[in-house]
Amino acid sequence: MLRVAIDTNVVVAAARSNQGASHRLLRLIGPEAPFQVTLSVPLALEYEMALKRRTDLDDEAAEAIVDYLCQVADRREIYFLWRPFLKAPADEMVLEVAVGGGVQCIVTHNLADFEGVQEQFGIRVTTPGAFMMELEGKTT
Numbered sequence: 001m002l003r004v005a006i007d008t009n010v011v012v013a014a015a016r017s018n019q020g021a022s023h024r025l026l027r028l029i030g031p032e033a034p035f036q037v038t039l040s041v042p043l044a045l046e047y048e049m050a051l052k053r054r055t056d057l058d059d060e061a062a063e064a065i066v067d068y069l070c071q072v073a074d075r076r077e078i079y080f081l082w083r084p085f086l087k088a089p090a091d092e093m094v095l096e097v098a099v100g101g102g103v104q105c106i107v108t109h110n111l112a113d114f115e116g117v118q119e120q121f122g123i124r125v126t127t128p129g130a131f132m133m134e135l136e137g138k139t140t
Contacts, residue, residue: 002035003074005098007091007108008043008050010128015055015065021128025107026065030072034135038101039073043093076101085120088113098123107131 006025013022029037044066051062078096086092091113098106098121105124106114114125126134 002105003038003101003103004035004105004107004131005038005043005094005101005103007094007106007110007113008046009109010107011047011065011069012050012054013109013128015051015057015062021132022109024132025128028135029069037069037073038076038097038103039069040076040078040093040097040100042078043097044070046090046093074101085116086113087115095121105131 010022010025013020014026017023028034047069048062048066051057051065052059055062057065076097078100084092086095091108091110094106094108095114095117097103098117103123105126106117107126107128108114109127111125111127117123117125
C-alpha cells in the first residue's frame with residue numbers, strides 16, 4: 001500500500017474549504033483508503049495548532065480532526081532528526097515522518113519547500129491535486 005506524509009498546509013486547506021483536492025484527500029483517509037497516512041506526535045501537534053490558528057474551526061472541531069487522523073494513521077516515533085535539510089524548519093517534521101515511516105510520497109501545496117527530497121531520500125513530492133489524479137487513475 002502506498003504510504004504518504006501530509007504537509008500541514010494540506011490539512012489547513014482541507015479545513016478551510018470543502019472544495020478542492022485537499023478536502024477530497026482528507027475525506028478519503030481511513031481504513032478503506034487506497035493509501036496509508038503516516039504521522040508522528042510532533043506533526044499531529046503541528047496540525048492541531050495550525051487548525052486552531054489558521055482556520056475558523058473551534059478548538060473542539062480542530063481536535064476532532066487530529067484525533068481521527070491519529071486513530072487511522074500509521075503512528076511513528078521519531079528517533080532521529082534530518083535537520084537542517086529543508087529551507088523551512090516547520091517542514092522538517094514532515095520530512096522526519098516521511099523518512100522514519102518509509103513513505104513513498106509527501107503531499108504538499110509547496111513543492112519548492114521540499115526541494116532535494118526526491119534526490120536525497122527517494123521520496124516523491126506532489127500536490128494534492130496531482131495525488132488525487134493518480135488515485136483516480138488519471139495522468140498528470
